[in-house]
Amino acid sequence: MTEIQSVYFPEPGSENTEKTFEVAKRRAEELGIKTTVVASTSGETGLKAVKAFASYKVVVVTHTTGLQAPDVQELTPQNRAKILEKGGVILTATHALGGIGRAVRRRFNTYQVDEIIAQTLRVFGQGTKVACEIALMAADAGLIRTDEEVISIGGTARGADTALVVKPAHTHDFFELRVKEVLCKPR
Numbered sequence: 001m002t003e004i005q006s007v008y009f010p011e012p013g014s015e016n017t018e019k020t021f022e023v024a025k026r027r028a029e030e031l032g033i034k035t036t037v038v039a040s041t042s043g044e045t046g047l048k049a050v051k052a053f054a055s056y057k058v059v060v061v062t063h064t065t066g067l068q069a070p071d072v073q074e075l076t077p078q079n080r081a082k083i084l085e086k087g088g089v090i091l092t093a094t095h096a097l098g099g100i101g102r103a104v105r106r107r108f109n110t111y112q113v114d115e116i117i118a119q120t121l122r123v124f125g126q127g128t129k130v131a132c133e134i135a136l137m138a139a140d141a142g143l144i145r146t147d148e149e150v151i152s153i154g155g156t157a158r159g160a161d162t163a164l165v166v167k168p169a170h171t172h173d174f175f176e177l178r179v180k181e182v183l184c185k186p187r
Contacts, residue, residue: 004181012126012186014159017045021052023184024151024163028056031149031165037061037138038153038160039130043079045160049153050088059143061134062092064099089143096136096171097121097129117174125185127162130154132177139168146170149180161186 007023009016028036035057040046046060060083062075073092083090095102101112111119121129131154138144145168152166165181 004183006182007184008187009161009184010187012156012161014045014155014157014161016161016184016186017048017155017159018052020153020155020160020163020184021049024153025053027163027165027181027183028053028151033149033151033165035059035144035148035150036153037131037134037144037150039134039155040079041074041158043075043083045155045158046075046083046088046090047079047086049160050083050086054086058088059134059138060088060090061137062090064094065092067095091138091141091143093137093141095133096140096174097133125162126156127154127160127185128164128179128182131162131164131166132179135166135168136171136174136177139170144168146173146176151183156186 036053037059038049040060050058065073097114097118101114104112131152135152139146149167152164153160154162162185163183164179167178169176
């Protein structure tokens with residue numbers, strides 16, 4: 001039996017970012033995990049992550065281009081440059097749990113399996129859904145291995161408020177994904 005401390009924030013949001021990174025880094029050190037995957041929209045959280053996890057491989061996963069408006073990438077060019085300068089890796093790709101299924105929903109007003117899975121994961125919180133999804137995306141891109149645990153960090157709207165220890169899987173092997181530990185999340 002292993003006992004670990006989980007942190008539950010009273011509210012979701014960016015005010016939890018620093019504590020999320022602190023909790024995640026402490027557990028990564030205890031487990032010998034050297035890879036962190038973090039969601040970032042504008043790049044602000046990604047930049048904070050590459051600074052907080054300076055000696056780690058940090059994969060920053062952005063929104064897909066065109067999510068908010070056609071041909072618009074929300075990651076700012078300034079943050080992109082800084083993340084890369086500090087050794088981070090950036091992944092911009094179709095969302096594992098909302099790609100073609102989102103198009104079907106918009107056109108035919110019906111949900112597909114990927115969005116049903118996303119809604120189910122949201123039962124545990126938006127950050128939990130995001131942390132699982134970005135692990136799938138990073139594995140699909142070959143940026144993380146599926147046979148090594150990673151720290152996966154997501155959030156609710158902006159910032160980071162959820163950190164998980166995850167054994168990643170490729171999207172086509174979704175049911176092989178394992179959430180090994182919930183390090184922190186909003187209550």
